Amino acid sequence: MTDTADVVVVGGGVHGTSIAWNLARRGAGQVVLLEKTGIAAGATQYSSANVRLHYQMETLARMALFGQNMFKNFNEEVGGDCGWNQVGYVVFLPERDVKPARKVIAMQQKIGIDSRMITNDEILDIEPSINLDGIVAGCFEPTSGHADGALTARSFADAAEREGVDLLIGSEVLGVSKQGDGIEVNTDRGIISAGNVVLATGFRTSALLEQVGVEMPINPVRHTIAIVERAPGMDNDHPILSDRVSMGYYRQSGPGLTLIGVHDPLEGYTDAEVEVERPPKQDIEVDLASRFAERFPDQTNARLRQGYTGVYDCTPDFQPAFGAVPGTPGLFVDAGYSGHGFKLSPASGHLMADLILDGETSFVDMTPFRVGRFAENDLISAGEGYESRTLA
Ligand SMILES: Cc1cc2nc3c(=O)[nH]c(=O)nc-3n(C[C@H](O)[C@H](O)[C@H](O)COP(=O)(O)OP(=O)(O)OC[C@H]3O[C@@H](n4cnc5c(N)ncnc54)[C@H](O)[C@@H]3O)c2cc1C
Incomplete structure (x- = not known):
């Protein structure tokens, strides 16, 4: 194993692989990616990979738009496949959410996003089999869709390797520490001295920090x-349907199948062995399927198939931590995406390369997401809009 590197990226999820690719193609020198299990072994492999642009914070909407543009042209820009499927995105709004939704649409249109408010009649035109109980209006993004999390991370990793990144799979980072002007990375296969280190290690980032x-x-x-x-009764290529009444989302997945998940990052559970793969609990699956059937009564006879579980890395304000680690020059973090990080990964890779190579980010200011905000107790607030966590 190499014992020096210009940059070490820890974590082979969609964020780590995007960062490594961006750094290498922009001339960061010798880039090494360390991953303890395998490419896309963490949250990335379970991601619904929905790529919507409906964010309250303009920075996040701009990052998602950057990502969406890359997913649409993935083969030309990165090489390989990301599984892009532009099915559109519809939000079903209860009365309480109409005002914040209008604010989101106004901001989106200002920055050039194709989105609009729609009436219940227009919702019926898009999905005639819907039961409109509790819904008073909607939002529509025709350019949105979903990709495939694992495929995207593998394509980023392959592209990074073509740019000369050393992918060291099966290498666990046990610790990082300051060493002169750089960072010492202690792995289970030896020590690497690096100029810069990026931790893209999901929920494991806290322990390393x-x-x-x-x-x-x-x-x-x-x-x-x-x-x-x-x-x-439902179109195979139905749009991604975000139901803010039941707080579930429904996204098609190949012929005849629909995935059902929830919006609220805290509507899940913690367990002691979070890294162990766990099958879903049946009562939770039944509850999710019944939300879908209530919204689409034709689907009362839909058959439940074996689902799966995956882990969100939730920060206290449900927003990512991005940037330099206070007091440890050369150490950077990109983690804590709290269940909405897939779509932001093309942008985070680009922005992390900006920060490391140019000392500042290019198309958005990432200061609000700084790592130090937790210790400063300066959390990101959604203001008067939706509760921020319910947009994950
Ligand atoms: C069920 C589910 C549905 C989701 N749906 C969506 C969605 O629709 N849209 C969306 O935008 N986002 C969604 N997300 C969130 C999104 O998938 C994640 O934000 C994103 O995949 C996180 O990528 P990551 O690279 O930061 O983390 P991960 O994919 O978790 O990767 C971290 C990697 O670091 C490795 N690692 C950790 N510690 C170490 C160590 N010490 N040494 C070496 N390697 C280490 C792990 O093995 C892992 O491979 C969803 C997430 C889940 C779980």
């Missing part, structure tokens, strides 16, 4: 995805 005296609380919350084999 503790070693350099930095507090960054991350709560690992296990989420369930139910899968139903649809009954007749």
